[in-house]
Amino acid sequence: MMLERLRNRRVLFVGDSIGRNQWESLLCMLSSALSDKAAVYEVNGRPITKHTGFLVYRFRDFNCTVEYYRSPFLVVQGRAPVGSPEDVKITLKLDQIDWTSNQWVDADLLVLNTGHWWNYEKTLRGGSYFQVGDEVKMNMTVEDAYQRSLETVLDWISAHVNMSKSQVYFRSYAPVHFRGGDWRSGGTCHLETLPDLGSSPVSLVHLKILTDLLTDRSNQTGKNNLDVLNITAMTARRKDGHSSLYYLGPKLGPAPLHRQDCSHWCLPGIPDMWNELLYALFLKRDSVQSRDLTNASCVLC
Ligand SMILES: *[C@@H]1O[C@H](CO)[C@@H](O)[C@H](O)[C@H]1NC(C)=O
Ligand SMILES: *[C@@H]1O[C@H](CO)[C@@H](O)[C@H](O)[C@H]1NC(C)=O
Ligand SMILES: *[C@@H]1O[C@H](CO)[C@@H](O)[C@H](O)[C@H]1NC(C)=O
Ligand SMILES: *[C@@H]1O[C@H](CO)[C@@H](O)[C@H](O)[C@H]1NC(C)=O
Ligand SMILES: *[C@@H]1O[C@H](CO)[C@@H](O)[C@H](O)[C@H]1NC(C)=O
Numbered sequence: 565m566m567l568e569r570l571r572n573r574r575v576l577f578v579g580d581s582i583g584r585n586q587w588e589s590l591l592c593m594l595s596s597a598l599s600d601k602a603a604v605y606e607v608n609g610r611p612i613t614k615h616t617g618f619l620v621y622r623f624r625d626f627n628c629t630v631e632y633y634r635s636p637f638l639v640v641q642g643r644a645p646v647g648s649p650e651d652v653k654i655t656l657k658l659d660q661i662d663w664t665s666n667q668w669v670d671a672d673l674l675v676l677n678t679g680h681w682w683n684y685e686k687t688l689r690g691g692s693y694f695q696v697g698d699e700v701k702m703n704m705t706v707e708d709a710y711q712r713s714l715e716t717v718l719d720w721i722s723a724h725v726n727m728s729k730s731q732v733y734f735r736s737y738a739p740v741h742f743r744g745g746d747w748r749s750g751g752t753c754h755l756e757t758l759p760d761l762g763s764s765p766v767s768l769v770h771l772k773i774l775t776d777l778l779t780d781r782s783n784q785t786g787k788n789n790l791d792v793l794n795i796t797a798m799t800a801r802r803k804d805g806h807s808s809l810y811y812l813g814p815k816l817g818p819a820p821l822h823r824q825d826c827s828h829w830c831l832p833g834i835p836d837m838w839n840e841l842l843y844a845l846f847l848k849r850d851s852v853q854s855r856d857l858t859n860a861s862c863v864l865c
Contacts, residue, residue: 566843567594569850570628576668579677580636582738585828586675587632588612589835590842591621594630598623618664631671635662636681639713641692648700653691655700658712661720669724672731673846675793676717679737679770680827682710685748711773718781721789731849735793735838737770740827741803753826754809759801766800791845795838805834 577587595604603624606612610619618633640657648655668674681687687694687706694701694709701709721732742751774792782788807825809818819825829835 567597567623567626567628569847570594570623570672571626573628573672574670575628575630575673575675576633576671577631577675577677578633578635578662578664578668579638579675579735580634580680581828582680583675583677583735584632584634585831586677586735586835586838587619587630589831589833590839591630592831593836593839594623598625618667631667633662633664633667635664636678636686637713638662638676638678638717644693645695645698645700648693649702651691652693652700652702655693655695656687656709656713657695658709659696659716661716665720665724670730672729673842674725674730674732675735675842676733677735677737678713679710680740682706682713682770707769707773710770711777714774714777718777718790725789727789728853731791731846732789733791733793733842733845734774735842736774736796737767738795738827738829738834739766739800741806742826750822751826752808752821752824753803753806754821754824756804756806756808758804760803761801764800766797768796771796793838793842793845795841798837799834802834805829 575590577583577590591604595601598604604621605624607620607622607629612619616634618631620629620631622629637656638661640660640662641654642657644652644655684706686692687709694704694712696712704712717734721727725732741753741756743753745751771792771794778788778790778792803826807828807830809821809824810830
C-alpha cells in the first residue's frame with residue numbers, strides 16, 4: 565500500500581548514519597513486498613556499503629525512488645577562511661545549507677536528521693570550528709552552533725521547498741546506549757537483551773533546541789513548515805536494539821569488546837518503528853492533501 569501511495573514520488577533521507585540506518589530499514593520494508601527482487605535497484609549500480617555521497621534506489625514498477633544523502637551536519641563543512649588562527653583546520657558554515665540540497669528540494673517526502681556529529685569530539689576537538697558569514701566564531705558552543713544550523717535548515721525550507729508538494733519531517737535524536745564509557749573508551753551494550761522499562765532519564769537536549777526553535781518560528785510567522793518525527797523517548801528505552809558486538813557480521817566474527825556499536829541499530833529492528841510512524845504521518849497529511857485536490861477539482865467542475 566505504501567509503494568502504491570509512493571507511485572511517481574521521491575522519498576529522501578538526509579542526515580548522518582542513523583538516517584542511513586532508517587533509510588535502509590524503509591528499503592527493506594518496501595522491498596519485502598516485491599516478489600521480483602530485480603525490480604528494485606540502485607540507479608548507478610552502487611553497492612550498499614558505508615561511503616560518502618548518496619544512494620538512490622528505484623522501485624521499477626512504481627517509478628518511485630528511496631534515496632539517502634549523507635550530510636551529518638546538514639550545513640557546509642569546508643576550508644577555513646584565509647588568515648584564521650592555526651587551530652582552525654576546517655569550518656562548519658552554519659549559515660550555508662549543504663550543497664547537495666538542490667537534490668533534496670523536489671522530494672515528495674523528505675526526512676531530515678542531524679545530531680550525532682554535533683559534539684565536541686566531532687567538531688572542535690578535530691579543529692572544526694564554526695563560521696557565520698566570513699567570521700570564525702572562536703567561542704561559539706556546540707549547542708549554539710547546532711541551533712544556528714537548524715535555523716539555516718528552516719530558512720532553506722521556507723525559501724525553497726514547495727510545501728504543497730513536499731512533506732518535510734525532522735526525525736528527532738536517537739539516543740545511544742554505551743555503558744561504562746563512550747564509543748571510543750570501552751562503552752558497551754552487548755549484554756543488553758531487554759528494553760529498559762524503568763524511568764531512566766532521557767537526554768532531550770537536541771529535541772528541546774529544535775522544538776523551541778519551531779515554537780519560536782511559528783509564533784513569529786503563524787505557520788510551521790516542519791513536523792518532528794519524535795522518536796527520542798521511545799527509542800531511549802531500546803538499549804537492546806543495537807548492533808553491538810555483531811556489527812562486523814558472521815564472517816569476521818564479533819567486534820572487539822571495547823569497540824562495539826551502541827549507536828546504530830540492528831535491522832529488522834527499531835528504525836522500522838520510526839518508519840511505521842513516518843508512514844502514519846505521511847498518510848494523514850497525504851489524505852488531507854488529496855482531499856484538498858478533490859475539492860479543488862469539484863470547484864472547477
Ligand atoms: C516518474 O516520477 C517522476 C517524479 O519522481 C515524474 O517526474 C515522472 O513523470 C514519472 N514518470 C512516469 C513515466 O510517470
Ligand atoms: C573568547 O573567550 C576568551 C576567554 O573567555 C576571551 O578572552 C576572548 O576575548 C573571547 N573571544 C571572542 C572573539 O569573543
Ligand atoms: C507547488 O506544488 C503544487 C502541487 O504539486 C503545484 O500545483 C504548484 O504549482 C507548485 N508551486 C510552485 C511554485 O512550484
Ligand atoms: C509561543 O506562543 C505560545 C502560545 O501563544 C506561548 O505559550 C509561548 O510562550 C510562545 N513561545 C515563545 C518562545 O514565544
Ligand atoms: C516526544 O514524545 C514523548 C513520548 O514518546 C513525549 O513525552 C514528549 O513530550 C514528546 N516531545 C515533543 C517535543 O513532542
